[in-house]
Amino acid sequence: MAPSLSELQQQLLGTFLEESYEGLDNLESGLLGLESSEDGSVAINDIFRAAHSLKGGAATFGFAGLTELAHEMETVLDDVRAGKRVVTPALSSLLLQGVDGLRALLADVRQGLPADATAFAALISQLRAVSKQPKHTDAPVTSKSTVAATRAAPGTWHIKLKAAASILSSGNEPLRLFRELGSLGQLQVSCDATDVPPLSTLEPETCYLSWAMTVSGNITRGQIEDVFAWVADECQLDISSSATTKESDPSAASAAPVRVESGARNAEEPLESIRVSVGKVDQLMNMVGELVITQSMLGELEDDGPIDRARLARIREGLSLLARNTRSLQDSVMRLRSIPVSIVFARFPRLVRDTSQSLNKKVDLRLTGQTTEVDKTVLEKLSDPLVHLVRNSLDHGVEGPQERLAAGKPESGTIELRAYHRGGDIVVEVEDDGRGLSRERILDKARRVGLVADDADLDDNAVYDLIFAPGFSTAESVTDLSGRGVGMDVVRKNIRTLGGDVSVTTKPGKGTKVCLRVPLTLAIIDGQLVRLGDYHYVVPLLSIVESIQVDPKFVMRVDGRIPAYRLRDEVVRMVDLAKVLAIPVAKNEASDRLMVVVESDGEKIGLLVDELLAQQQVVVKSLETNFDHVDGVSGATVLGDGGIAFILDIVVLGRLSRRRSALGLVAA
Amino acid sequence: MSLAAVAPSAVSHAASTLQILTFVVNGDEYGVDILSVQEIRGWAQPMPIPNAPPSVRGVINIRGEIVPIVDLRSILGLPERRPDETTVVVVLRDHNTPPRVLGTIVDAMADVMDITREAIKPLPTFETTGVTVGVVTLPEKMISLLNPNALLPPRKASV
Amino acid sequence: MARIMTIDDSVSMRKLVAATLAAAGHEVVEASNGSEGLSLAKQGLVQLFISDINMPVMDGLAFVKSLRTIAAYKFTPVLMLTTEMDPDKKKVAKEAGATGWLVKPFDPDQLLATIRKVLD
Numbered sequence: 001m002a003p004s005l006s007e008l009q010q011q012l013l014g015t016f017l018e019e020s021y022e023g024l025d026n027l028e029s030g031l032l033g034l035e036s037s038e039d040g041s042v043a044i045n046d047i048f049r050a051a052h053s054l055k056g057g058a059a060t061f062g063f064a065g066l067t068e069l070a071h072e073m074e075t076v077l078d079d080v081r082a083g084k085r086v087v088t089p090a091l092s093s094l095l096l097q098g099v100d101g102l103r104a105l106l107a108d109v110r111q112g113l114p115a116d117a118t119a120f121a122a123l124i125s126q127l128r129a130v131s132k133q134p135k136h137t138d139a140p141v142t143s144k145s146t147v148a149a150t151r152a153a154p155g156t157w158h159i160k161l162k163a164a165a166s167i168l169s170s171g172n173e174p175l176r177l178f179r180e181l182g183s184l185g186q187l188q189v190s191c192d193a194t195d196v197p198p199l200s201t202l203e204p205e206t207c208y209l210s211w212a213m214t215v216s217g218n219i220t221r222g223q224i225e226d227v228f229a230w231v232a233d234e235c236q237l238d239i240s241s242s243a244t245t246k247e248s249d250p251s252a253a254s255a256a257p258v259r260v261e262s263g264a265r266n267a268e269e270p271l272e273s274i275r276v277s278v279g280k281v282d283q284l285m286n287m288v289g290e291l292v293i294t295q296s297m298l299g300e301l302e303d304d305g306p307i308d309r310a311r312l313a314r315i316r317e318g319l320s321l322l323a324r325n326t327r328s329l330q331d332s333v334m335r336l337r338s339i340p341v342s343i344v345f346a347r348f349p350r351l352v353r354d355t356s357q358s359l360n361k362k363v364d365l366r367l368t369g370q371t372t373e374v375d376k377t378v379l380e381k382l383s384d385p386l387v388h389l390v391r392n393s394l395d396h397g398v399e400g401p402q403e404r405l406a407a408g409k410p411e412s413g414t415i416e417l418r419a420y421h422r423g424g425d426i427v428v429e430v431e432d433d434g435r436g437l438s439r440e441r442i443l444d445k446a447r448r449v450g451l452v453a454d455d456a457d458l459d460d461n462a463v464y465d466l467i468f469a470p471g472f473s474t475a476e477s478v479t480d481l482s483g484r485g486v487g488m489d490v491v492r493k494n495i496r497t498l499g500g501d502v503s504v505t506t507k508p509g510k511g512t513k514v515c516l517r518v519p520l521t522l523a524i525i526d527g528q529l530v531r532l533g534d535y536h537y538v539v540p541l542l543s544i545v546e547s548i549q550v551d552p553k554f555v556m557r558v559d560g561r562i563p564a565y566r567l568r569d570e571v572v573r574m575v576d577l578a579k580v581l582a583i584p585v586a587k588n589e590a591s592d593r594l595m596v597v598v599e600s601d602g603e604k605i606g607l608l609v610d611e612l613l614a615q616q617q618v619v620v621k622s623l624e625t626n627f628d629h630v631d632g633v634s635g636a637t638v639l640g641d642g643g644i645a646f647i648l649d650i651v652v653l654g655r656l657s658r659r660r661s662a663l664g665l666v667a668a
Numbered sequence: 669m670s671l672a673a674v675a676p677s678a679v680s681h682a683a684s685t686l687q688i689l690t691f692v693v694n695g696d697e698y699g700v701d702i703l704s705v706q707e708i709r710g711w712a713q714p715m716p717i718p719n720a721p722p723s724v725r726g727v728i729n730i731r732g733e734i735v736p737i738v739d740l741r742s743i744l745g746l747p748e749r750r751p752d753e754t755t756v757v758v759v760l761r762d763h764n765t766p767p768r769v770l771g772t773i774v775d776a777m778a779d780v781m782d783i784t785r786e787a788i789k790p791l792p793t794f795e796t797t798g799v800t801v802g803v804v805t806l807p808e809k810m811i812s813l814l815n816p817n818a819l820l821p822p823r824k825a826s827v
Numbered sequence: 828m829a830r831i832m833t834i835d836d837s838v839s840m841r842k843l844v845a846a847t848l849a850a851a852g853h854e855v856v857e858a859s860n861g862s863e864g865l866s867l868a869k870q871g872l873v874q875l876f877i878s879d880i881n882m883p884v885m886d887g888l889a890f891v892k893s894l895r896t897i898a899a900y901k902f903t904p905v906l907m908l909t910t911e912m913d914p915d916k917k918k919v920a921k922e923a924g925a926t927g928w929l930v931k932p933f934d935p936d937q938l939l940a941t942i943r944k945v946l947d
Contacts, residue, residue, distance in 0.1 A: 008843050008846050008847065008935065009843075011846070012839045012842050012843055012846075015838050015839040015842060016839035019837060019838055019839050046883070048881075049836075049881045049882075049883070052881050053836065053837045053840075053881065056837065056840060056879075056931045056932075057837055057839055057840060059931055059932040060839075060840060060843060060931055060932040060933070061839070061932075062932070168902055169895065169901055169902065169924065170905075170921060170924050170925060170926050171902050171903055171904040171905055171924075171925075171926035171945075172904075172926050172927070173902075176944060176945060179944070180944050205901070205902075229927065230921070230926060230927030230928070231927075233917075233918060233921060234921060320731075323731055324731065324732070327731055327732040328732075331732070535715060535716070580718075581718035581719065582718055582719045583716055583718060584716065621732075621733070621734045622734075623717070623727070623734060625733075625734070625768070626733070626734060626735055626736055626768045626769050626770060627717070627724075627727070627734075627736040627768070627770075627820065628820075628821070628823045629823075630717055630718055630719070630720070631718070631719060632718050632719070633717075633718060636715075636727060636734045638729045638732055638734070642729055643715070643729065644715040644727055644728070644729050644734065645715075646715070646717075646718070
């Protein structure tokens with residue numbers, strides 16, 4: 001006996017909800033993506049699938065309201081997918097409202113409330129209306145065949161079945177059909193083997209047989225049709241009876257129209273869980289394993305006995321190993337908490353779209369550095385300030401289309417969200433190409449609020465910095481969108497509690513850039529470990545195009561001087577790391593080396609190394625903490641064996657080597 | 669000119685005596701305030717830092733922390749010497765905010781001793797590198813007191 | 828009892844099917860898309876497949892088509908799990924080589940009964 005559906009539903013509810021939220025996010029970003037790009041053919045399949053899966057899941061888990069709304073969305077999206085309907089901006093908005101509705105219903109489910117779709121009845125009927133509109137192809141609207149409701153009556157059915165030759169290759173076994181039929185009543189089968197060819201030409205996987213069956217009992221026609229449901233299309237099937245049947249049409253369900261406003265978007269809920277890659281967990285396991293070894297080693301020294309010098313040395317060794325293990329373990333656990341900023345950036349396309357529309361402004365959003373990883377708590381704390389900054393840009397920064405055109409700017413404004421690591425910090429910038437900050441207005445307001453004396457003389461930077469001053473943010477026009485309760489001073493205070501800071505640069509008429517800088521508790525990158533002489537370096541994995549063995553045939557010199565490599569149809573400048581970084585290594589001919597081809601500032605360069613080692617995640621330690629910034633190196637990491645590897649700054653290396661080439665310093 | 673004015677942070681203010689750790693470089697004895705000393709480690713080949721000044725030998729890993737190593741000989745303009753069994757790295761915490769951790773290569777360890785403030789004499793006026801902040805004259809030897817803040821090259825202007 | 832594979836990119840759906848089958852004593856193998864399903868199918872003999880149609884990487888129809896090219900799986904029952912009631916979908920599934928279909932939402936007992944019928 002299977003566990004009841006409700007038992008299963010309960011157990012898997014959490015998974016269903018998580019999956020559905022994710023699916024909705026995909027649906028939403030897919031729709032937003034469709035709006036902004038021309039070619040949506042790939043996206044539409046994903047969008048459809050998201051709605052389809054959601055509906056399937058909702059139906060299986062028994063949430064009628066959710067199913068209903070999802071079904072309407074799925075129907076519309078199915079038409080879009082089949083090319084029968086175009087996604088107009090109006091339809092897109094409608095679908096996005098559907099996403100909001102589904103989110104609201106999911107929130108209800110999560111809280112154990114009935115997910116009632118009556119609140120979204122208007123939305124549902126709007127979607128239904130869209131589906132009913134004429135489609136692009138002249139596909140006749142096929143009326144769905146209604147399932148005949150019949151009453152079982154004692155009688156006999158006669159069935160003739162001529163199986164399709166290929167019936168077996170779909171995994172359908174006629175014997176099964178007979179067995180099933182036989183379970184309905186008394187069965188008699190006779191086989192017609194006249195079509196079976198002689199053995200020499202017989203193909204064993206082909207069915208040449210046909211049958212005549214008689215089955216009697218309390219059986220409905222529907223039941224018999226069910227038995228053959230899977231094979232009906234590919235066989236000649238004849239069902240007749242010696243008893244009359246009654247057919248009745250099921251009554252069409254009608255949806256009661258209810259007038260309600262469409263649901264509001266729920267507040268974002270913080271992530272209660274993190275997705276963690278298996279690799280990170282494995283590493284953690286390794287650390288724990290090493291800890292256990294160290295512990296047992298120390299345990300061995302436990303017995304009573306004189307603490308002689310040898311013992312002391314072993315104890316000391318064990319303790320230092322222990323310290324190293326715990327530090328690694330700590331690093332590994334911290335690493336689990338690092339997530340890419342894309343998680344936070346994800347909410348902005350929708351925010352920008354909705355807000356810019358309601359402001360009648362045209363704004364493009366650009367996101368850069370989405371893969372930059374940040375500790376989860378830091379990211380959560382950056383989220384609200386970022387929203388505030390983006391709203392500022394939308395509300396006060398970017399001008400309306402008319403004003404922009406009049407100023408000689410493109411009609412659409414641009415807001416760019418940029419994230420990157422720098423030294424030991426994570427930097428997130430919000431930059432717009434709007435009207436910039438007005439020095440006079442800021443100074444004016446600051447004077448009025450009493451922040452500066454009337455006669456104070458401040459330079460530009462000091463003036464712009466005033467926007468972060470407490471008391472400044474009580475804007476005259478507190479719109480719904482920004483300035484309410486969260487002023488720039490609060491943003492700065494919050495960032496400062498994280499140990500970071502906010503700064504602003506602006507060009508009147510050109511735009512504004514706000515820079516959030518927060519020190520990283522831990523920075524992690526994926527790297528390729530390489531060996532150069534006795535030393536190890538890490539090449540950021542994301543900058544690697546490919547790694548090859550140098551074939552001397554393809555080594556050449558551009559302009560007679562600059563060593564380059566002919567890589568298929570490209571010429572890649574070869575960089576001797578040892579020279580650029582002034583590292584003492586024994587000189588090696590380029591011919592028996594390996595070359596890691598990396599992308600630096602749009603240019604492909606080849607780094608010559610001696611050996612390629614593991615690809616691994618490395619913890620970035622800043623050199624600036626105890627030393628200084630080093631050109632060409634973006635940080636260092638401690639390897640498993642305790643050794644150090646520098647993490648190469650590919651962009652700077654490219655620049656450095658280019659400079660050397662230009663100066664004629666290249667020899668190798 | 670008082671010692672405190674020259675390098676106020678190089679010398680602990682608390683008591684009239686302070687404890688210093690001394691070591692030998694090129695036959696001469698040098699010392700640092702014991703409070704600046706984090707630990708003493710045996711010599712290990714550091715990882716060279718690209719394009720670093722010659723006094724900076726590279727970095728080493730101390731319990732997960734990346735620590736730069738300087739060569740006192742190079743800083744003091746003394747001839748180089750290959751490291752041997754007595755070579756030691758004195759790991760210091762300087763007096764910056766926040767403090768930096770650095771190590772300095774010395775030929776051999778000497779002693780830990782208490783000295784009185786009065787025993788610390790200011791430098792002859794021609795000594796201007798800032799590395800040495802005072803001299804302790806003892807009956808049998810002279811100890812040059814070092815300023816941990818001055819051992820690493822100054823930071824480049826931030827980008 | 829049999830070795831049955833369930834293929835669905837929706838984790839909750841997949842787990843639902845798996846739990847139902849496992850409770851009835853079947854051995855269950857899970858895959859999240861057709862491609863994964865194929866490689867798992869090659870690793871150990873499966874007696875019955877239950878697959879969703881709409882999946883990323885490789886959908887159900889492509890899966891069945893590929894599966895049928897493997898000699899061992901020429902006649903193995905493959906049931907497509909779908910919410911579609913559209914007759915065209917069923918036709919396409921059959922043409923791809925599927926044995927039959929099951930409509931979501933399904934009753935666990937119904938699923939087990941269907942499986943009983945199809946397995947030998």
